[in-house]
Amino acid sequence: DAVMTQTPLSLPVSLGDQASISCRSSQSLENSNGNTYLNWYLQKPGQSPQLLIYRVSNRFSGVLDRFSGSGSGTDFTLKISRVEAEDLGVYFCLQVTHVPYTFGGGTKLEIK
């Protein structure tokens, strides 16, 4: 199975700061078709996860451009610029290249 290691576990930030979350896979996530299937989600308290980024760097409909994804192969990053209060919650990465699909352990973004 592709093990997804997400860091940090907790990320205290001040409102208006930039935040960066890392996700590393134990296997390359590049598919034989050339696509890389790595997604990012935000789960707010008491809610279902919501899709932010798919296939490494594509923002889902309605997601603000303060959220950006990058990376390739085994190393991926989610950046949140100018953090706002509504961004707080737990962020997860998910690889959907290899079955079983596997999630990172989560990063809790909280106020410093």
Place this chain on the structure above:
Amino acid sequence: QVQLKESGPGLVAPSQSLSITCTVSGFSLTSYDISWIRQPPGKGLEWLGVIWTGGGTNYNSAFMSRLSISKDNSKSQVFLKMNSLQTDDTAIYYCVRDHYGSREFAYWGQGTLVTVSA
């Protein structure tokens, strides 16, 4: 409007089986795959398996021996059945759907909490 809604028993006794139904609206199950994902309280997410538009399935090998996913296209329902439940199967169970066909998991149900306890 795309909607998915899970319904389950709430409480299951250890060693018993679990059945959850995902009822969808706003789209056809013949056009989109549906996956099941679970989340133990306060913990991370775990993919359980998928049912493809054609009815084929793919399961997380960790659950393959006790998990079954099926569907009824005419009723817009997807079914999860898991056998031999233990306390560590206590979790919120979600059904999810993609948007662009690239396994984005863009649409999630509200989830149904299943507690395994005597």
